[in-house]
Amino acid sequence: MKFFNLVWRNVFRKKTRTVLTTGSIVLVLVLIVVLTCLLQAMEQDPSGNRGSNRLVVQHATGLANFLPLSQRQRIEQIPGVVAVSPQIWFGGVYRDDKPENFFGQLSCDPEIFFTKLFDDATIDPAIEKEFRATQNSFVAGQSLVNKFHWKKGEHIMLRGTYIPVTLDLVFVGAYRSGDESNAFFHNEYLNQAKWFGANRVTGIYYLKVADAADLPRVTSTIDKMFENSDAPTKTLTEKQFQASFMEMMGNIKGLIRWISLIILFAVTLIVANTVAMSARERVTEISVMRTLGFRPGHILGFILSEAVLMSLLGGLLGVVLAKYLFVPGMVKGMATTPMAPFLINFKVTGSVLLAAFLISVGVGVLAGFVPAIRSSRIRIVDGLRQVV
């Protein structure tokens, strides 16, 4: 630590160079933070990674097929099941057909939904009570509410797409959770709209199991129960269900990973090049330091800490810029683009910040390693004789 001043001064002895190198680290870190957060936003785990003991039952053939409501009672009777809510993905058009106005609209059974099923969501008890009591009401995720500026008592119209009815819903309040991109309304309200499947079918069953250890048993019990019926089911954990959408995004996820890796490699090369250049220019100086009694280990430490310090500075600045400028900027800037529905859950989380910190240290170490070893191995006589 007593040499910190020396390292600090060395980092800033060529200002242009440091600014440029740090600049490239900043840009890359911003990019990586933004990309990682985009991935996280698309994964939208409603429990916010805490795990939820929840299962989703869908038709074995896929989401496009309905399940008969008669299955609900049989699922509820399975030991270990706490609550079951039939849900329908309404997929209606809000305001106009523009993709940016698209959001998740799901019907549910309000009696149990927030109390027993989606119980890791935070909702004001007064709002929850009002939601239950008002048949044409809906609640929505806080991020979604922020986007559309819904006020309590406001009416919205949803024009159905595959369900050919128009819903007139009134907003009662917001909930908070790991996934705030959805709005929920009453199953009963949808049924009263007299659509073709009213009181007869549902899209999925969303259910909660008391104990995580019971999940595999409940899953196989449900699927076996309906295996030979008219509507065979496929039961997934909530996480698998969300992941199935991500899987369809297919290689996009892997692609972003690869891109991030390649870019990191490129920036490591840039930093390594800079550190090598500055070490090469200082051969004489390093030899003088060795003559004064600094050990090779000292020199190694100096050069390596310079690299790490530089990339840490860049990383820090990059993360701050990403968190306070780019991510909010992108959400705002793309509010009217087809990307908007994906950005509802787009924010910089703690785990990303930690990863960014580790990445910048890693880049510094990798980049500084070779030049540092080289400098520490310079023979004093050669170094002093060399003309730069």
Add this chain to the structure above:
Amino acid sequence: MAIPIKYNARNLVNRKVSTGMTVLVICLVVTVFLFVLALWQGVNRTLSVNASTRNVLTMRVGSQAEMQSVVTRDAYEMIRALPGIERNAKGEPLVSPELLTLINIPRQDGKSSNVQIRGVGPVGFEMRPGVRIVDGRIMNPGTNEAIVSKNLATRFAGMGIGDRIKSGAFRWIIVGHFDGSGSAYESEIWVDAKDLQAQSKRPIFSSVFVRASDPDAAARYIETVKGDQRLKLEGKTEKKYYEEQMVTGAPIKVLAILVGVFTAIGASFGAMNTMYAQVSARTREIGTLRAIGFSRRSVLASFILEALLLCVAGGIAGTTLAFILFNLILTKPTGTMNFRTFSEVLFNFRLTPPLIAGGIAFSLAMGVFGGFFPAWRASRLKITTALREV
């Protein structure tokens, strides 16, 4: 007089490690940029190629995707009688009622994905000359036979001829592979419409395809459908329908812009660093060049040229790398989710000539940006101080 280009080339060759690293950085950046753009091009091409302006989809008002729509048998019969529809050799109107549904089937990588199953009849094939059987034969009605696109067969498991598709209550046997000329149909499984109605227990259609005699007739047909109160349907040309789905490519486009802009600036910072180091290492040389009569402008041009050489070398390497990548390694189709249909759309990476030119131009831009400021500094050096420099 201009400083010979040989001077710059030799300088670059002289410091192999530094040049090599900078070229590698530019190369990687260009490859990544081309990769993302090629992906975007691939999606858009799939959704635009062969989309006809004469084939009109007729769907329920407000439907964003065929699968969301319902068209009754009666409505289909009414559509058949509408004017402006082309007829085939047998004198039948080219009207194809089709049913769509999704099935979730395993991919070769072990994960699974949603795929659209399209129930069609013989007229459906007549209307789409781009769809041809390349292997096996066409399915026969009433036998639960299916044909799959050859692209789908390379991405999903158990798609060989003779294989069976089993998902939920669905049972199909594959009898042929088809080629859809790169269109969105290459992401689908095709079966007989009546078979699909029977297996999915839905005695309806999703959409009715109509082939109009010309684009004007298509526009008139769309008007007629809109005006017909009994139908409650709307028409859209195939071209417009798929254009609306291009929103699928939007995230990739945003990705391309983000990645392109950020990495380009980052990499040109790297190049700038290298060039600055060169200017300060060669201060005496620059002084000498100036002393023997080369103008400031020549020095400026020379250093910019050197940066350009550095970056274009990277650009060419990056484009070559991308070319090799797309033609030798990533030849299989890849897929992403179509947000309108909730199914996977398959596409191939496409490195078009404009993209190649774009990659090179991209590296040139990095060269100009990265080279200008160091070159400016070099050209502003005072001869006397520069020559005195050790």
